[in-house]
Amino acid sequence: MVVLSKIYTKTGDAGETALGNGARVAKHSLRVSAYGTVDETNATVGLARLHAPAEMDAALARISNDLFDLGADLCTPNRHMDEGLPYTPLRMIEPQTLRLEAEIDAMNALLQPLRSFILPGGSPLAAHLHLCRTVCRRAERLVVEAATMEDVNPEAVKYLNRLSDWFFVAGRIANENGTKDVLWVPGLTRGG
Structure with missing residues (x-):
């Protein structure tokens, strides 16, 4: 159980923060940037x-909880040392990614194939889902980069990769199953 009785601790005033295993690192470290972008x-x-109707809101609520799990995973390095910790760290697991894949497949079955790139926009929900997608892609890039230098759970990378796809397809659903998608018009064909 989490109990937060005091929000500020002053322990980060010198530019450091504590990871889940107690180690202190610079707030600008790649790991902190990665889980900060997940946040x-x-x-x-x-x-x-x-802006989401009930069914999509429920899916987004599950994703929001998954993202908190992902942040917890990323802030606790050294998976091979999990047994030595006084608690069981949260780790992303394959079923979370598989759930996203099943939801993507179900949404995609409602859509016509794309014949053009689409632009962010259309409905307010679609525009927000495209923002989710782009921030998620940035988080993924940071997690992938962190994984080249230190221990990162590979399931974290898979989840973020699939999640950005989920946001893209959900954005199309939010645009009346793609019928109100905003299509890209290449510069040469705009004429003027």
């Missing part, structure tokens, strides 16, 4: 939920 992704999910 930013989660904040954009909160904005999207303001």
